[in-house]
Amino acid sequence: MWIETIVMPREEPAAEYRPAPQRDRSAAHAAACVMGEQFRDTVLSYLQSHALMDSVKWVSAPGSIPLVTLHCTSNVLEQLQREPRFEAGRSLTFSVY
Template sequence: MWIETIVMPREEPAAYSSPAPRYDRESGQQSACAMGRQFRDTVLSYLQSNELMSAVKWISEPGSIPMVTLHCTSRVLEQLQKSPEFEAGRSLSLTGF
């Protein structure tokens, strides 16, 4: 059975303790998109190195935040949750309401 899983980087509690530096919107958008691509590449690398790609049906394209959505099996979700690199969980299904 395929489930929808959301994966984000695991962050240290003090990650947002200092104010963000100021920059213009264009460079901020470019930087955010680069971080999104880099995170997606990290997730793909993890899935490939742990031989989990056969249990992944779909993976989202990179966006402007470091987050990836997968359609995968529960085994993939369990492996991602065990990894110290990622926070992962099932997305809320709104079907049947």
């Protein structure tokens, strides 16, 4: 059975919030897209090195945030949850009438 799984990088507890200095939004967006692509590559590398790609049906394209959505088996989700670099869980499904 295929499940939809969301994977994000595990974050350390943040220190006190400080607003970032103003900067060009296009440069910030480009940098965020690079981070999103690097994170996707990290997840795919993990899946390949652990021979899990046969249990993955679909992987989302990289975006502007470090987040990957997978259609995979529950075994893949369990493996991703054990990896300390990732936060992984099932996406919420609901019926719409």
